[in-house]
Amino acid sequence: MKKSDIKSDIKSTKKKKGAGTAAAYLWSAPSLLLICLIVVFPIFYTGYISLTNMNVYHWFTYDLIGLDNYKEALLVFDSGFLSALFLTVVWTAVNMLLQLVAAYLLASLLNTKGLKLRNCYRTLLIFPWAMPGYVSILLWKTGMFNSQFGLLNQWMEKMGFSPVKWLADDMSAFICCTIVNLWLALPFMITIIDGALQSVDRSYYESALLDGADWMQRTWYITIPAIRPIIAPSVVITIFTTFKQFDVIYLLTQQAGAKTGAHIHTILTYAYENAFITNNYGYSSAVSMIIFVILIVFSYGINMKPKEES
Amino acid sequence: MKHRKRKQQVKLAVVNLVLMLVCIVTFVPILYAFSVSINEQNSLLSSDFSFIPKEVTLENYRKVFTEEPVVLWFRNSLFLAVSTVMISLGTGIPAAYIFSRRRFPGRNAILQMLILLYAFPSLLSMTALYKLLSPMGLINTKTGLIIVYTGTMAVFALWNMKGYFDTIPIEIEEAAMIDGASPLQIVRRIVLPLAKPTVAVTAMMVLIYVWNEYIFAINFMTGENTYTLAAGLYSLQANETSGSWPVFSAASLLVSLPILVIFFAMQKNMASGLTSGGVKG
Numbered sequence: 390m391k392k393s394d395i396k397s398d399i400k401s402t403k404k405k406k407g408a409g410t411a412a413a414y415l416w417s418a419p420s421l422l423l424i425c426l427i428v429v430f431p432i433f434y435t436g437y438i439s440l441t442n443m444n445v446y447h448w449f450t451y452d453l454i455g456l457d458n459y460k461e462a463l464l465v466f467d468s469g470f471l472s473a474l475f476l477t478v479v480w481t482a483v484n485m486l487l488q489l490v491a492a493y494l495l496a497s498l499l500n501t502k503g504l505k506l507r508n509c510y511r512t513l514l515i516f517p518w519a520m521p522g523y524v525s526i527l528l529w530k531t532g533m534f535n536s537q538f539g540l541l542n543q544w545m546e547k548m549g550f551s552p553v554k555w556l557a558d559d560m561s562a563f564i565c566c567t568i569v570n571l572w573l574a575l576p577f578m579i580t581i582i583d584g585a586l587q588s589v590d591r592s593y594y595e596s597a598l599l600d601g602a603d604w605m606q607r608t609w610y611i612t613i614p615a616i617r618p619i620i621a622p623s624v625v626i627t628i629f630t631t632f633k634q635f636d637v638i639y640l641l642t643q644q645a646g647a648k649t650g651a652h653i654h655t656i657l658t659y660a661y662e663n664a665f666i667t668n669n670y671g672y673s674s675a676v677s678m679i680i681f682v683i684l685i686v687f688s689y690g691i692n693m694k695p696k697e698e699s
Numbered sequence: 700m701k702h703r704k705r706k707q708q709v710k711l712a713v714v715n716l717v718l719m720l721v722c723i724v725t726f727v728p729i730l731y732a733f734s735v736s737i738n739e740q741n742s743l744l745s746s747d748f749s750f751i752p753k754e755v756t757l758e759n760y761r762k763v764f765t766e767e768p769v770v771l772w773f774r775n776s777l778f779l780a781v782s783t784v785m786i787s788l789g790t791g792i793p794a795a796y797i798f799s800r801r802r803f804p805g806r807n808a809i810l811q812m813l814i815l816l817y818a819f820p821s822l823l824s825m826t827a828l829y830k831l832l833s834p835m836g837l838i839n840t841k842t843g844l845i846i847v848y849t850g851t852m853a854v855f856a857l858w859n860m861k862g863y864f865d866t867i868p869i870e871i872e873e874a875a876m877i878d879g880a881s882p883l884q885i886v887r888r889i890v891l892p893l894a895k896p897t898v899a900v901t902a903m904m905v906l907i908y909v910w911n912e913y914i915f916a917i918n919f920m921t922g923e924n925t926y927t928l929a930a931g932l933y934s935l936q937a938n939e940t941s942g943s944w945p946v947f948s949a950a951s952l953l954v955s956l957p958i959l960v961i962f963f964a965m966q967k968n969m970a971s972g973l974t975s976g977g978v979k980g
Contacts, residue, residue: 409803410803410804413797413803413806414805416793416796417793417794417797417798419790419794420793420853420856420857421809423790423853424813424816424854424857426831426846426850427828427847427849427851427853428816428850428851428854430827431831432816432819434824434831435823435826435827438826438827438830443826498717499718501710501711502707503707503711504714504715506715510722512963513725513726514725516729517725519959519963521907521910521911521955523911523929523933524911524951524954525729527933527947527951528732529728531936531947531948532728532731532732532944533727533728629818633820635914657820657823660823661822661914664826665918670826673826677823680820681818681819681823684818688814688815
């Protein structure tokens, strides 16, 4: 083979590679362009708005005001962002704890030896997952918690108590939101833990039983270590969705014009209220950017790198 | 031995009892809504309240169709959902396939970036999206909503299907290529049939997202005629009175029905179509 042949050969493979790259981008262009337009660009734009005083009076004629919005969110305690952030952390912790314990207990019950109706119970327990989320929340709000004709107050009255305004103060509203969120989220968790439990090798339990280990010991030393790696990704994802929860709190306590009196805010409802109810777009965008940074730091912290088979 | 069997039976009975109780408690809100929706007396405020209606009527369901523009909302939702699913799959499948099979400069960087973007709730950039769409005249149009929905779900669609494509062995495609099949033929005849579960699940997730999305719909659309089912229901309950609650509960249950059917029909595919993808949720 002549030298020039080799050279042209290299050239052609290079060309081929370049053509391959171009083709790859061409085929994925529609999807990537959509993502750029609807996801990437708005994030940068939000970053830009966060540096301005855009609000309902300055919708077109806003000015750059530097980092003032960030200062207000992070340094002024009264602005409400820090307390919303604190409440979001508490909300996530409480919900995750309750969810994991309840889902574990129910999944264990489902895995009781000789349970004939297992599939029937499973289907029934999954049901809330299949309902549209906002419908369920609104049904809870009007059907259960409504102070005049909600079921809880009908029962209260029947038992001779006076009706309670369930969503009117912070503490009870928080509890109501937690109950609804639990109702919505448990089916997913039960499914995940149930699947994980079924993969645990039975022989471990048999030898543990021979050694006289009780239920607590078996749970602590065999089941939990065995299912932890399996459920970990789903738990991480649920932590994220709980942290980013908006619908439950917004729909139950603070729809436009229908505030129930409770004043609980997660960071997302806080950002939303500042954007679309008090129309303070610049400030709300600053809050959005801070939330984004928190979420990025989080995902790096727990190293949620997607597994890629290669 | 007998003693042990006895103990086992008692244990099973207790487990059954607990699970039954939990199931009943789970269903209380839905059953109550159902009971209200078929209650003849409309006696929500009266003192002789009972969970099970004494007289049954379908009047509230009739009202859903006659007094509220539910049929129109349903059409809007269906149109948005079908268009969004089609565009999501049309743009998502080629991209997911390319990202799964080819190695090209920028690929890893883009994949990493998409993961970060996935963490960003689209709700937070709503102001920017509004500012972006309104000069294009896309506010208060279905096209605008479709673009927002497809864009929001595009990251999920790409990652989820790419993850599944990764699990399909490449050898089958190589064999087809040796037999002289063109890349398009390979995708259509070999990859897509194998990837049915993930395509179906992705389509379902997009559909459910559009069906349930209300916050963009109420902020970007004005006027009852353009509402989707979710936005319409939201507006129905917003003027919450004891009179409209039976109609609302009837409408809620009707709206949930298609999603329930799809969900339980797809349940078998769920595990394989969702869990093998890179990003879950």
